[in-house]
Amino acid sequence: MENKKIQLLEKPTTVLNYYKEPSFLIPIGISCSWKCENCINKEHMFEYSYPEFTIKEIISQYYENILANTIIMAGFEPFDNYVNFMNLVEAIRVSGINDMIIIYTGYDIIDFRSNFLLLNTFQELTHFDNIIIKFGRYIEGLEKVWNEELGIWLASENQYTVRITR
Numbered sequence: 001m002e003n004k005k006i007q008l009l010e011k012p013t014t015v016l017n018y019y020k021e022p023s024f025l026i027p028i029g030i031s032c033s034w035k036c037e038n039c040i041n042k043e044h045m046f047e048y049s050y051p052e053f054t055i056k057e058i059i060s061q062y063y064e065n066i067l068a069n070t071i072i073m074a075g076f077e078p079f080d081n082y083v084n085f086m087n088l089v090e091a092i093r094v095s096g097i098n099d100m101i102i103i104y105t106g107y108d109i110i111d112f113r114s115n116f117l118l119l120n121t122f123q124e125l126t127h128f129d130n131i132i133i134k135f136g137r138y139i140e141g142l143e144k145v146w147n148e149e150l151g152i153w154l155a156s157e158n159q160y161t162v163r164i165t166r
């Protein structure tokens with residue numbers, strides 16, 4: 001599993017705007033069905049190939065970063081890339097990293113009830129500790145909303161977080 005290569009939107013990096021503390025962004029979502037107006041990733045919208053990294057390389061980069069103790073899974077839509085996404089979450093936990101993982105999805109929690117693949121992935125996630133999901137896609141024209149759990153402003157007021165496991 002560690003040598004499996006996966007595509008990421010771009011190289012993982014330390015970011016300051018996804019959580020109240022510095023966090024390590026793994027842009028695992030390389031496609032998204034929502035097509036929101038003014039998509040946060042619009043600069044990647046018309047790219048057809050993305051850089052590849054082994055799971056081992058991604059985990060090593062996390063170990064080597066000196067600032068972040070929290071992992072963000074985002075990019076376009078992580079749940080649309082569910083095989084690589086779950087492989088990565090599992091490999092992170094198997095490697096002994098139990099730091100918080102925050103998943104940024106455009107889906108709403110209601111979507112998971114009516115989609116077998118989403119529900120299945122969600123249930124698999126509940127087997128891992130310390131997981132938060134930020135739900136809701138960006139809707140142009142809505143106000144920003146303060147999120148106490150993440151300690152940041154989310155981009156539109158329909159967005160919210162749920163702590164899946166502790």
Ligand code: SF4
Nearest residue numbers: 032035036039040106
């Ligand atoms: S859900 Fe996020 S990544 Fe997907 S189109 Fe909307 S803003 Fe872009």
